[in-house]
Amino acid sequence: MRPALRSALDAGAAADVSLVCAPAGYGKTLLLADWSRASTDVDTAWVSLDRDDNDPGRLWAAIVAALSACPSIPGGSRLHDPWVWHHDELPECLAELVHAIAALPQPIRLILDDVHELVEPDALHSIEALTRNRTARLQLVLSSRRDPPLSLPRLRLAGRLWELRASQMRFTPAEAATLLEKSGLQLTPAQVEMLHRRTGGWAAGLRLAALGVAESADRDAFLTQFSGDERSVADYLVGEILCALPEDVQEFLRMISISQPVPTRLATTLSGREDAGCLLDRLEHQTSLLSPIGRGRDSYTIQELLRTYLLADLRRQGVNRAEALHAVAARWWAAESEPVRALEHASQSHDSGLLTDMLHRLAIPLILSGDHTPLRDALTCVSAQTVAADPWLALTSAMIRLEAGELPAARGDLRRARQAWPTDGPADLAVLRAVAEQLTAGVADPAQPGSSPAAVGYTGELPAEPELEALARLSRGTFHLECGDRVDARVEFEGALYLSRIHHFDYVTMQSLALLGIVEGGTGDMHSMRAVSIEAAATAAEHGWENSIWAAVATAMLAYTALMRTDTADAERSAAEGLALDVTASSPRLRFALKAIHGAAAFDAGGRASGLAELQQARSEFGGRPAPAELVAALAMLEFRTALLLGHSAAARTVQSWLADRTGETAELLMMQAWAETTGCRHDHVRSLLMPVLEGAATMVLPQTVVEAWLLEASLAVTAGKRSAARAALRRALAVAEPLDALRPFAYAGPNIRELLVHQRGSFGASDAFAERAVVAGASGRGKREPMLSERELTVLGLLPSLLSLDEIATDLAVSVNTVKSHVRSIYTKLGVSSRRLAVLAAHEHGLLSGGVRQA
Template identity: 60%
Template sequence: MRPAGTVRIPSVKITVPPAPPGAVDRAALAERLTRGATADLSLVCAPAGYGKTSLLAGWAAADDSTDTAWVSIDRDDNTPSRLWTSVVAAVIRCPSVPAGSRLRAPWEWRSGALPELVAEFAGALAALPGPLRLVLDDVDELVDPDAVHGLRILTRIKPASVHLVLASRFDPPLSLPRMRLGGRLQELRAAELAFTPAEAAALLERSGLRLTPAQVDTLHTRTGGWAAGLRLAAFGLEAAADRTAFLERFSGDDRSVADYLVGEILSGLPADRREFLRVISISNPVPTGLAVELSGLDEAGGLLDQLERRTSLLTSIGTEPGTYRVQELLHTHLRADLERQGGRRVADLHAVAARWWADRGRPVPALEHAARAGDDALLTGMLHRLAVPLLLAGEHRAVRDALARLGPDTVADDHRLGLISALGHLEAGEADAARDDLDTARRRPPGHGDPADLAALRTVAELFAGRPGPSGTGAPLPTEPGAAALARLGRGRALLGRDRDRARAEFDVALSLSRRHGFEYLQAVSLSLLGVVAIETGDLRTTRSLCGSALALADDHGWDGTPLTATARAMLAYTELARCACAEAQRIAAAGIAAGPAAASPQVWYVLRAVHGSALFDLGDRARGLAELQRARTEFGDRAIGAEPAAALAMLECRQALLLGHASAAQSALAWSAERTGECGELLTMRAWAESAGQHRDRARALVRPVLDGTVDTVLPVTAVDAWLLETSLAVRADERFAARHALQTALTLAEPLDTVRPFAVAEPGVHELLVHQDGGFGPADEMARRALRAGLGRTRQASMLSNREITVLELLPSLLSLDDIAVDLAVSVNTVKSHVRSIYAKLGVRSRRLAVAAAHERGLIGSRPR
């Protein structure tokens, strides 16, 4: 035997590397490594730059309960004597190796005796007094058969006390499948090693960069959590004048990233593998079948699997078996490299991908690839074939993008494309553009295609645009289920405001067809339009249920920011406002407003803003709330609006203006409504409100009388509630207690099925006073009365906050003390006490000491309510 010092091993090779500057603690992964001590082998496998060495070094340094022997392998270790001399040298550096251990004796590593020597080495490890970690970093450097054979022997016969950890860019040539099946292999691959957004932010902060959450998300998406990509981006960000612009253009074609990818990752692959990756990069993700078509290789599936298992450059998508995703920066680098080879080749590959996706019923990627192929004939054919199914599925953006790629002249020259463009504009709420498309299509001959099919498509587009042909809503319906459902929706929309029952029937059929055939976008639209019908009948509970279901479908499919969601949110917010759920109404309306006016029709946009303003008013920001409502009406201008929304929004604005004492503003809203509804119960009620506010009680009662006795029609069911509440207030002021109680009882009875309590919250103080006084005496309407009382209390909470001194006076009002006695008790004048009492009455909306005490108990301002 030769002395162990014959092969000199540098200390740095067998020392745990220090953590790199700005290293991020990865405690969860370290814990997984620790738990892997029971496995035969822990494998950390990922391409260059994923932080394998940093992770293992940090893990070893953080946990000193077990000795770690570390070997950084390089190409010279393909000589077995050097490899095994390094391994032994690393082990004997561990403090737990006894002085008399066989490991400290000289070793002579002869290639012919390698199995026996590795077995002897394993036996020496087994004799150690405690556990040991043996980390071999960069195992992918080992290619010599003898070196690999020795490592394979060690994995089979190592003692259980030794935790063997291998780090490699590729799968080492070991029996990994057998160990995997036996549960004896722990694996950490690129997916696990990728940084989370939080870890990416921490890494950037340690590099001196503080980015916004949006910028971190952008960078994390670009890099896929690849540590090297994050560090390369950090270098560029340090010098970037515009960080957002840098992040938007940061890709695999960036010079520093490209150099790293080529030098550290791609150069290690055979030329045919690099070409395969380049070709399949036309699609990301790429299914196995598409990879076969793009590459022309029947064995493409096997190559994809090999590249995933052996290199981690690809990741299989669990939700789509046989589909793989390329790491994002590598993907953009490969795409750029492919495009440098010539645009014709790229276009041809896109055409192959477009046809492959279309044949498999995946219209969105089919259209995207067809658009990138630069072949107008291919893209036109794809639109003819796929556009209507895409519209049914709610994929309007894909259709619009494809039409934009063809350009307006091509669309105008093609009868079918013009009709498709019209439907796309209609679903985006762009009625004028849709009508232009229809006018152009009328002037063009139908051209090629099935005349009956084109006629059906035209029927659908005309109905949706509100311009039915000579046969009106009785035009023949298409036989194809999707087009038939669209046509039913169009018919229903044409009937809205004219024949509510027939409109509901059409929407019901459209909903049934959509559910039966899986047209989820049309299902959501049908639910939303049925909500419109329900709200017109005052059925707010049904409206809330239908619109909530429509929004749930929209959220599931990413259809936010569309006319569908704007309409559903407008109606849902209105129902919440009617229930006095002011904060919820404000939140829902704000979400609709955030999508912008382009995502809603002008009428829906007006409703969203008006409800938002009304909710602000009810939440206490009265001046701003009324101003927003007035501004929304002014900006809406002279556009057409249905009688129901016109009446509802005018009454909101009129009531709020009167509550703030703005009589002229109330008259403006009233006049605007009159032009759109004609003479109706709403106009009479608003005029009666104005007269009541001006203390003209007799005029007010005369105006509201036809609404109460039903001799004048109302546009909205809730108007009768408002009218009876006004009668309640007027009767209270006239000291007609029986008439007041009857009017209030009637209002409660009418309001309960409508699920509306807001009229009670904004009613005059006499209504609130009577609700307090008669609590528990409304019979079947008791629960509605309590809801009405709570709604009023909730709405006026901000306005009715009492000062500390007023609270003190209020706490003495339940006693038998006179106001003089209270003044003596508080050491103030009786006039001061009287001033406080008047203020308390005003803030609580009452006019007597007894009712003030009852209202204070209701609001929890003083002790529990007396029985």
């Protein structure tokens, strides 16, 4: 039935004594029976014990009868003689029995099932005597619900004892699925997982659950409600387990059942028993009903079905009693700095005063650690009137709802907090309000058309408590960021990040990293922006916060940096992941950014019309909502350039007007005008538009705008035949673009720039490596098909960037010059070019050349 356990029993057969110990219902008897049937190399004598076997005479008569019935016992064996057991003759008779077993021609196995039934000293003493008189011809197997009072430590120390415990006998999820299937049930993996979790792999629990499911019309409802208080389970627990325990022990278990896990010190507090630790240890060793956790074994868990039965039984004795114990546990866990457990117990105490007090004490630590679910659950236990009258509770509710994207409800909580605001509130309340207000900054309230809340950062002294200081720094940093002061914003966010890391405020760590990413993006440091965004996303993934607003912000920044690096597939994937998050729907700014980036990435991947349509739809949906200048400028530049490249000048002008209305005259608007004018060959006018950008006279919102300006300047110089000026402008563009990791401007800079990059390869000094990346930037993402060149054509192509003439190439390849010319003409045709220089440029764009070396 269970091959792994059968193999374990086989391995334990080398020991003199094997002990299979687990509570009722773990399948001990069935396992041993299956094992004995499968073991054909040794005879097995089986004795099922009961209370009557506490009489030594009856006990040993049953054992000898079982041994003598084994087929391998010779006819002349002393085991076939009638045995008369007398109390005073037991040692001598036992010695004779051992001698008879030692004389057997082959080993024999004796299984004593239900050894826990033996409680009388004489019977136990005789079994212990058998364990001391070792003989190679007998393997003794003891099966018991609890450790028998034998000298197990001595046997264990001597290496003569092998043990199989409840922890090893629990069914694995896969075994549970097989058991349920053999019971005639076809359950879903989720239903099997739920049953396994509820039963802890307890065989009897699984079997009882299977019977209940089979008889239930609504399987999901039965599984949801299945617990130790279900009739068949309760009857089994009482009849087979609890009835064997003294009443005071049962009462102890009922009282501690309100907590899972239960530390020994909490068990003492709940039960009032100073010996709680010893009792827990004894129950674990004797019954396996409890399992120790932690290296110090100072905390225990109760088997789940048993715990749910005990908890239900406690409530039957009086709901007030259970609630009072929960209140005790809440205060104990709070004193142990375990806010989640404290709040859970406070919620179950139904003591509104205690719960309110706990929320006041524990809200900020839970907000900082990201444990928002317990806060949300606790708030549902408080009346709406209490929340409305208490600004602390109202602000806590607002914070939780904001993080969940429930903006209308959060605004309502904020309004109630303002209405109930005290004249002289404490500092922690002021900090919490500042953060809550700022989280809604820039989100228009539909109840107040045209409104755009402008939150003011926390302006008081930094609190001494690290929790409050971290929140205060977040508030200050956000305010500086909104005002465009990135230097002070970085200082505050780095301070919050430092505090959150040393105090394990993991949620604030994620927030601080995401906000630092915004700061770095505003300064144009794409490398740092990407690094902190990766860390923010990793923190979110580690704690299961992928659907938080901050994880979505980090995803958006990663998508944008990928777009600027021309990692088109990565940008499109990241943007799609961000758009799929539920929280994104509640943030118009974030949705605007992600959708626009996704559209630009789709454009780069070859879906030009659909990419532009997505960009336009993103801007249309966002409408006139407030947003930072960096955000609107970056996304407007993406859409404008896309429209212009597709020849949609009217659409480009629409974007230009939209940006002008939001930012006024900026370098980005001048670049848009310059791009639009290039098609009219009015190069002097275009240069006059570029000069304020190149000289830094125009207000520049995006650091990469000057890269676009220098690239356009270089292209104009090439067209005018001013190669020296073009090279100088290109070097300036490369120097500015490299620290920004801005490759995308080079992807759409036109053939003049790409030709210049190829022609000047190796002359850019420290920017040579970046220039090589710029040559092929975006080539694979614009939907171009790689030309099918033959092996010989690829060889010739690899020599074209050199200074060798065709005659010299022919000599080098040991072929005729006419053959080389034929290959060159074929290369030109396949690449769609008309000169050697353009062939080299096209080869770089298709990834056929890199650093002058052919890529096979």
